[in-house]
């Protein structure tokens with residue numbers, strides 16, 4: 001599919017040469033040549049960003065705005081469209097969502113400066129930034145509760161592979177070595193909005209990360225030596241050893257990413273934390289198919305509503321929500337880390353009042369990480385400053401609630417968070433917080449350039465400048481009365497606009513009186529009014545402007561000083577922001593657990609999988625909301641201890657009985673437990689799961705040219721090739737997309753392979769009853785089924801898991817419930833009876849008459865003569881009437897016959 005935003009198509013564009021152009025057009029085309037071809041150029045002209053040529057054509061189409069023309073270039077009209085600067089974020093976000101990148105060409109000087117060089121000179125412009133999906137920082141353009149990552153894939157000639165990624169909005173910067181076959185799963189976990197790769201890997205990257213914008217870069221940008229140099233220079237170190245041991249591929253990926261971020265931030269390079277090399281094996285690997293089908297952070301339709309995270313997220317801050325999403329997308333393999341998270345949640349569950357108090361404080365904390373990044377990038381304003389210091393202050397206040405009660409001491413992870421929040425540990429930071437709180441007005445504006453954010457009383461010099469400005473304004477206001485009195489025109493007004501500054505306005509009929517007066521200088525005649533100025537007004541105007549400018553300059557200086565101090569305190573501020581997010585997740589987990597009765601899981605390094613009373617949090621919520629009844633909790637034991645506790649469980653039962661739900665809820669249980677969260681179960685013991693595979697439901701993958709069956713087989717192959725004894729495998733009805741015997745054989749072989757070779761803990765749902773026999777033959781396999789019973793000819797699902805296989809499949813009953821025509825249901829019942837006879841299926845069907853050759857069963861509606869007979873009461877008939885009725889009945893039966 002090629003879209004307007006397709007980088008390959010964009011990179012093939014050509015723009016005219018500047019020859020023969022107007023000075024402005026020459027400047028535009030020079031900037032256009034400087035900006036990457038796959039980005040649209042927003043060219044600032046006063047209050048508008050204008051787009052020209054092909055940029056205008058594509059943007060007007062994507063934004064649905066008018067495409068006009070502006071003069072000619074080289075004899076051809078120039079296509080143009082524009083968006084107002086004050087509304088630019090809205091248009092930017094639409095273009096970014098449509099997959100475009102935008103280079104912003106700003107005016108680099110005051111137009112007045114340009115005029116000094118001659119009437120025809122053009123205002124200097126330069127590219128200040130390239131806005132791309134993966135490099136956003138503005139709240140308007142970002143989703144608050146989701147990370148916004150940009151990733152880079154490096155594949156060296158040696159076969160070595162690595163991923164690097166960054167979140168410019170909060171400074172995250174990391175890399176990880178991966179095998180070629182692990183790229184897709186890791187990219188799915190990171191869920192980046194933009195992916196860099198070298199030119200040759202463009203197609204591969206779009207297959208690996210189908211939801212991301214792909215940005216191909218020259219192979220030279222992926223040079224690992226250059227990458228290392230760039231990293232050292234950026235982080236100002238002699239050696240990278242202090243940050244970790246990076247492979248060549250990691251250096252290549254990190255270097256390429258840094259290079260691109262420098263380009264896109266044009267001179268204001270993103271402020272990133274020093275790179276972190278994540279060890280492989282630190283997180284449970286969830287294959288992309290499983291991630292999708294388990295609907296962890298979004299549903300198959302792509303919405304957050306209806307996903308696992310939506311059902312369990314009780315965080316109150318956006319950074320808390322992002323941390324929770326991160327933990328769910330990369331469940332930990334580190335037992336100590338998991339215990340820490342569970343300890344923190346447990347503490348908040350036990351200490352309800354403290355939890356409520358903490359959550360109350362968190363509500364005011366906002367998003368300090370993103371405020372900090374914007375401030376460091378020079379894109380932050382006074383509101384960011386105020387929000388950041390409020391968050392730090394709330395963090396400080398929060399500590400007081402955790403009284404030093406030796407009998408109820410918070411666990412280590414909470415203590416660490418409290419330490420990070422303690423301003424007393426960083427007096428510099430404490431001072432900064434105090435000063436920003438004192439110096440800023442209650443509701444500061446978004447942008448510093450507008451001024452008006454420093455509170456009165458903060459610096460005498462600023463107060464004085466403002467006093468002068470305000471005093472002059474008062475004098476101006478007073479002048480209106482003086483002039484009115486002097487001229488005798490009571491309707492005289494003193495007004496202000498950007499062109500004339502202060503002026504006097506009178507109606508046209510009063511103008512003559514002032515025209516002859518030396519004190520008033522005529523400036524402008526309008527349809528109904530005439531405008532004048534006076535030297536006095538001019539002087540006051542200058543005073544006001546001067547004082548205003550001085551005041552603004554002082555405010556900007558104060559703001560800059562704060563910014564510089566923040567830059568130096570970058571690390572402790574980040575630590576405090578992370579601590580707040582961590583406390584939010586812990587308190588939210590406890591809150592959710594209390595609300596739903598979720599329990600603390602026991603996670604260890606065994607191979608156990610023992611769940612009692614497990615529930616599917618999303619299905620349970622859906623049932624609750626629709627009032628359709630309660631969720632039936634079910635246990636699941638896959639610890640391989642033998643007997644009742646097989647390692648591989650075959651799950652049978654009628655359609656709609658709840659097999660898929662059962663499979664999914666157990667996969668989710670492992671994810672939740674290793675994310676360090678409570679689980680929706682009475683109890684759960686789970687031995688670390690290193691990889692989670694799930695083949696649930698048949699989602700067509702037609703976009704990749706794979707049929708349902710092909711997609712299913714590819715995923716099954718991946719499972720049988722990769723799953724090991726620590727894996728958890730969830731397989732739902734594999735083989736059903738092909739002929740019965742093929743399907744059964746494949747399913748059969750898969751079960752045997754999983755049992756003997758992979759030896760993973762596995763749940764295998766199937767409709768092939770023949771498979772249930774395997775439980776007798778394979779020592780670590782067992783059967784369970786979902787109960788259903790027939791009642792008065794209807795099928796009732798109990799959603800209860802019981803030992804042993806299902807007695808039969810009830811497919812025909814389900815079809816009947818779904819409203820299949822009566823004739824088809826009856827026919828299916830007949831066929832089923834024959835198939836279930838002892839003969840081989842082919843023989844059983846041999847003498848079965850074809851459906852079409854059977855006379856359709858007559859509808860059992862009463863005949864007309866029957867109806868008539870019912871109406872007759874023989875006792876009330878005269879002999880004559882009886883004879884008439886007899887004739888009538890005879891006629892009716894002849895007609896219908």
Ligand SMILES: Nc1ncnc2c1ncn2[C@@H]1O[C@H](COP(=O)(O)OP(=O)(O)OP(=O)(O)O)[C@@H](O)[C@H]1O
Pocket residue numbers: 619623630631632633634653654655656657658659660661662799800
């Ligand atoms: N444990 C449960 N308690 C209550 N209701 C449940 C339970 N499990 C499933 N259900 C309900 O039954 C419906 C069908 O469940 P599910 O899709 O898991 O069935 P299935 O056996 O996999 O069906 P099929 O074989 O047709 O895919 C669910 O949408 C849910 O409403």
